[in-house]
Amino acid sequence: MTTPVTEQLHQEAIGLDARPLTEVANLLAQSQSKAAAAPLASLPSICAGAKEMAQTIRSGGVLHYLAAGSSGLMAAADALELGGTFSIPASQIRIHMAGGLPSGVEMPGDTEDATGTLAHDLADLSPKDTLITVSASGSTPYTVAAARIARDKGATIIGIANNDGTDLLRLSDHSILLATPPELISGSTRMGAGTAQKIALNMLSTLMAVELGHIQDGMMINLRADNDKLRARANGIVCQLTHVSPEQAASALTSAGGNLKCAALLAAGAQTLNQAQALLHETNDHLRPALERVKNKETINLGDTK
Template sequence: MPRPRTEALHDMAEGLDMRPLADVAGVLARGQIAAAEVVLAAAPTIADGAAAMANTIRAGGVLHYVAAGSSGLMAAADAQELGGTFSIQPAQLRIHMAGGLPTGVEMPGDTEDATESLQDTLTDLSTRDTIIAVSASGSTPYTLAAAQTARSAGATIVAIANNTGSALLELADHPICLATPPEVISGSTRMGAGTAQKIALNMLSTLMAVELGHVHDGMMVNVRADNIKLRARARSIVRRIANVEQTAAETALEMAQGEVKPAALIAATGVSADKAYEILRETEGNLRAALARKT
């Protein structure tokens, strides 16, 4: 069997440890850039996966992020941002990381082979759900077992792997192959492969938010404004969309209990809070469509 690309030697590997650190730093940086560039080729499949994720949220299903090791950390980071950034409800998000999310600095490597816990944690999978499965090799036992369980349950599988033709991609409804070059440090997939995974995961969740109407002119209009910075951002967003002064934006946000979409609609059109919510329900939360309604 040929060696997986993620385990191959980089063409600058020979004598790497004898070079000045500044030279090695340049090699590492170029390796990261090369890894990031491969995501462009996967953009259409990433968009398809994001649409499937949006369908799951609309249907009241659950997004299950599944991975091990550094891929698990990337997946968990993306999942944990969705509430604060786009107000995706916690009940619609799950993180399944081999061995559980680490609470300290140690992350045991043998947990990626431990598949037993998945039988309990994935028992409630349904056809409404989507699994986002991430594995650099595409052959991690924990991630593969989760994908197989999802296949049996009829759930949608969005898979990210860095080796073409890998088992995980073969199982997926939306196979996202990030064919990153060999790592500068062979097999250290937290580097190039991890960088590409992070970009793809961020794209998936952001494109999902766009599809759900949570982005308007590049602004996060479904943000949960629960700290000083985000409250200031909410005011700025309402001011920009409605073209009003700060006082009017603050008043609209108070009427909308801090929610940006109805506040923007109130400030832009002068409708009541109840009417704003009614219009947004009718437009499935799409602010642009709501603004086009006017009344």
């Protein structure tokens, strides 16, 4: 049987412990850099998966992030940021980690083989949902069993793995192979494999946000402004998009109840909050075409909206 790439010995590993730390550090940085390029070979699958995720959110479905071990930490980190960064409702996000998210400093290793709770944990999975599941080996029992359940329930499956031809990738509707080199520390997939996984997950969620209209000109226009830093950022974004003063932006944000897109439309000249909301509804929640309509005064049909 061929040893999976993620378990193979790195060509520079022999004598690693006898080298100066500066040499080891250089090798570590180089191996991470090579791993970071792995998602480039899977751009079509990543984009297709992101579109499915966006459709799940639009249709009221749920994104299920599922993995074990260090892959689970990568998946959870991405999922936990979706609310604050893009205002994805918490009701549309689930995190499933083998053994549960750790509450202390130890993470049990035997749980990746434990599949007994999956039928219960994924009982409400529906065809509107998307399962994003991650496994460096591509054969982790927890992730493979979850993919089989998702397939039976008609949910979309995005599978991320670092070894080709594995069960997880075969079961996935959108298989994302991250062909990272062997780890400098053999089998320590929190390193290169984990780096590539984090990049791929960040790409999926960010591209989903682009598809949903939550990013414009590199700015998070659907952020949840729930602290001073983000309130200041929201104000700055409205100023940048509409060229109004900070005071005018603050007034628009207050009138819009903190909704940045609506605030930008009000600052640009929309007459009422209802009119701003109607414009966004017509443009499928994309701010750019809505702003163009306001700037070009193409809102006559909405002018009497109260």
